[in-house]
Amino acid sequence: MADYARNRMFFASSTTLMLVVAGYMSLSLFWHDPVPVIWRIPLTILLFIISQTITGMRVLITKRPDLPFLLVRTGGFISSSFMVLSWLVLLRDLLLALGFLAVLLLPCMTGAEEKMFSAMLSIPAELVMLAASLIAASIGMTRALAVPDVKSVEIPVRGLPRDLDGLKVAHLSDLHIGSTFTGKWLEEVVQRTNALEPDFTLITGDLADGTPDRIGTLVHPITELRARYDVVISVGNHDYYSGLRPWVETWRRWGMTVLLNSHREYDVRGRNVVIAAVTDPCAVLFRSLDGEMGAPDVRRALDGADEGLRILMSHRPGQAEQNAALGCHLQLSGHTHGGQFFFLFPLVSRLNGGFRSGLYKAGSMPLYVSPGTGMWGYVPMRLGVGAEITLIILRSAADAGRAEKEETH
Numbered sequence: 200m201a202d203y204a205r206n207r208m209f210f211a212s213s214t215t216l217m218l219v220v221a222g223y224m225s226l227s228l229f230w231h232d233p234v235p236v237i238w239r240i241p242l243t244i245l246l247f248i249i250s251q252t253i254t255g256m257r258v259l260i261t262k263r264p265d266l267p268f269l270l271v272r273t274g275g276f277i278s279s280s281f282m283v284l285s286w287l288v289l290l291r292d293l294l295l296a297l298g299f300l301a302v303l304l305l306p307c308m309t310g311a312e313e314k315m316f317s318a319m320l321s322i323p324a325e326l327v328m329l330a331a332s333l334i335a336a337s338i339g340m341t342r343a344l345a346v347p348d349v350k351s352v353e354i355p356v357r358g359l360p361r362d363l364d365g366l367k368v369a370h371l372s373d374l375h376i377g378s379t380f381t382g383k384w385l386e387e388v389v390q391r392t393n394a395l396e397p398d399f400t401l402i403t404g405d406l407a408d409g410t411p412d413r414i415g416t417l418v419h420p421i422t423e424l425r426a427r428y429d430v431v432i433s434v435g436n437h438d439y440y441s442g443l444r445p446w447v448e449t450w451r452r453w454g455m456t457v458l459l460n461s462h463r464e465y466d467v468r469g470r471n472v473v474i475a476a477v478t479d480p481c482a483v484l485f486r487s488l489d490g491e492m493g494a495p496d497v498r499r500a501l502d503g504a505d506e507g508l509r510i511l512m513s514h515r516p517g518q519a520e521q522n523a524a525l526g527c528h529l530q531l532s533g534h535t536h537g538g539q540f541f542f543l544f545p546l547v548s549r550l551n552g553g554f555r556s557g558l559y560k561a562g563s564m565p566l567y568v569s570p571g572t573g574m575w576g577y578v579p580m581r582l583g584v585g586a587e588i589t590l591i592i593l594r595s596a597a598d599a600g601r602a603e604k605e606e607t608h
């Protein structure tokens with residue numbers, strides 16, 4: 200419980216934001232003709248209750264760790280539908296606002312526009328929006344909860360020695376095991392990843408949602424991941440929310456490599472490969488954590504590393520250009536979930552330094568942002584972006600040209 204108590208900021212901000220959204224939606228959907236006056240207050244109360252599904256589910260899961268997955272997914276379906284409906288309401292209101300503006304500015308309008316406005320505000324139109332939200336949430340959830348396909352990406356790395364050309368890195372991120380995905384789902388992800396026969400498997404954070412006591416057995420299949428040289432875990436904000444110290448101790452007890460503002464070096468085909476990882480900026484919210492678990496520090500992570508190929512694992516992509524300047528050759532990140540819904544793409548990009556999903560150039564360094572292998576369980580929906588198990592194949596400069604064609608933004 201203590202770990203969740205530290206997470207009060209999440210509850211406060213999500214509750215407030217959703218109440219504001221519900222208030223706006225209520226005004227827009229219910230408080231106008233022809234919605235009968237007698238319906239307005241009950242519908243408004245219902246919408247305010249629905250708006251708290253995300254927070255409610257999180258509280259419930261904290262208090263009842265054995266909550267059935269069916270119930271969790273029902274909550275996820277409600278929150279996903281609410282999210283799509285809010286976007287449709289906003290879209291309709293923007294169209295109405297544009298229509299009103301046109302009437303004001305164009306005196307030659309015929310009067311037919313009033314019928315159009317009435318049709319857009321009618322009860323059938325609002326029922327259509329509701330039905331569209333439910334259908335979109337169903338499609339988005341089906342897509343989000345499936346075992347993701349493998350996506351192969353060739354990444355050119357400047358100065359990569361010929362000996363390391365073709366090095367295979369399986370990149371997993373944002374698995375969020377605990378509230379949405381079953382142990383069976385993770386077992387299939389592990390199988391598909393191992394089938395790639397990677398040299399390294401790198402997991403860039405948000406591995407668990409919940410404490411080791413509660414979901415340790417669900418997360419345990421990660422110990423079955425196999426790679427020629429190593430399987431490495433770095434941490435994301437959700438790992439802090441779930442209680443970082445117990446997770447790090449658990450993963451290390453399981454024999455996993457966990458890097459926290461540190462690196463490890465590997466002799467690969469006679470060359471030195473440095474895998475480094477930083478922590479997450481949300482570390483500053485947890486004052487009891489310092490040292491290796493404190494704020495991200497790339498210099499500290501690379502301190503003492505010999506020359507060689509330097510791959511940085513950083514849950515968030517936003518600082519990629521600065522990391523390139525510090526001597527990293529490739530950065531792997533996640534955190535964005537690819538924006539999750541197409542109407543959030545611009546916002547998610549903006550919040551993450553312009554990086555959302557796929558391959559980017561940050562200075563001279565390639566940055567790959569995974570859209571996530573799993574996803575956050577309280578809005579388990581993807582629209583316009585899929586999950587993936589990423590197979591990254593490194594290419595030396597001479598072979599690099601073809602790699603940039605599809606993926607680079």
Ligand SMILES: [Fe+2]
Nearest residue numbers: 373405534575
């Ligand atoms: Fe995440």
